[in-house]
Amino acid sequence: MTTSFLLIILPAITILLIVTARFRKHYKKKILRRSRETWAIGIYEGHSPVELHPPTGITNPVLTAKDITDISARFVADPFMIKTESGYHLFFEVLNKKRNRGEIAYAFSKNGIAWMYCQVVLRERFHLSYPYLFMAEENYYMIPECMGSGGIQLYRAVHFPDQWQHLTTLVQGKDRFAALVDPSVIHYRNRWYLFSYSLKSKNLHLFTSETITGPWKEHPKSPVVCNSPNFARPGGRVTLYNDVIYRYAQDEIPNYGTKVWAFRITELTENTYSEELAREKPVIQPGDEWWNRDGMHTVDPFQRENGEWFALVDGFSIDRQQPKQ
Known part of the structure; x- marks a missing residue:
């Protein structure tokens, strides 16, 4: 040389x-x-879906890893709920210690406050989380986060709530779409819209379809948020309230799962999109209790008959005792 x-x-x-x-x-x-993160699920309440606070008369968290009876769980997170005539049905991620992978579990409540854990209802060869649950055309559907599958997957309940079947792939993972996470959907003015986050680019992608099963195409304005670890990643159910659509965004700065912001979508059609920050303060952020002192990152809001709102939320704390080397 x-x-x-x-x-x-x-x-x-x-x-x-x-x-x-x-x-x-x-x-x-x-x-x-x-x-060292310990995640748990709690309840917040408020006067609107974007103004939430710790509840009065409810002891949080309402669900922890200690409540899981059929597997050895490290934490629970990502709550999504649906109400039927029989009561409230909650689906969430549970991290299986043995497999070191997320699985989708289920709990039931008569009043939406006191929860009874039931069982794991969905497991795959890949990690599952963020079980976005909704009903359409008299069917129960779930679009869980399953990046390891190579795409955005749609499941349908063949027997609600405990039997789920893979129905189709909504967005195939190719090139830049391979790492889309936390898919969140809404049906608005006879069309379906799906938000999902690119881990690589920190962009929020938007897709649209006439039917839930597709075919789905990327929206002309997608990505609708670019290079933003603060505001791009979905953080809960896209919610329609007083003819206004709100989307939640989990803030990854300074760390993953720090807090959640709300955005007001001011225009959403097959060809157009615009949004604005709904309020200057986060919807949820770290609290004073052991279970959420270091961060919160998912909001699933529901309006009660009296007009008030409550939401299933999650939070985490970090064991500050350094692990042995």
Whole structure:
């Protein structure tokens, strides 16, 4: 090797080694942090779906990993609920300690406050979370986050609430769509709209279809939010209230799952899209209790008959005792 070649290649190798070492250190630190997170599910209440606060007369959290009886669980998170004549049905992620993967579990309540855990209702070979639950055309559907499947998947209940069947792939994971997470849908003015977040680009993508099963196409204005770890990632049910659509966004700064913002969608058609921040304060953010002191990241709101609102939310705390090396 010539001296000039060495003078060029050696600094480049040194820089590469430094960058690699820093990445490994950061990645290890992130993994250790996530392994110390304890997630739980609680209830918030308020006068609107974008003004929520800790409840009075309810002891949070209402569901923790200790309530899970059929598997060894590390945490519960991502609550999505639906109400029927029989009561309230709650679906959520439970992290299976043995498999180290998320599964979808189910709990039931007569009043929406006191919950009885039932069982895991959906598990796959890949990680499952964020079980976005909704009803359409007299069928119960679920679009869970399942990035490991290679696409956005739609499930239908063949026997509600405990038997679910994969129906179709809504968006196939190819190239930039391979890492779309937290899919969130709404049916509005005879069309379906689906939001999903790209982990790589930090963009919020929007898709639309005439029917829930598709075919789905990317919206002309997509991505509707670009390069924003603060405001792009979906954080709960897209909600229609007083003819206004609200979407929730989980804030990943300074860390994943820090808080949730609400955006008012001011225009949504097959060809147009616009939104604005609904309020200057987060809808939910870290609280004073042990279960949500370090962050909150999912909101599923419902309006009571008296006009007031309550929401299933999740939160986490970090075990600050350093793990043994």
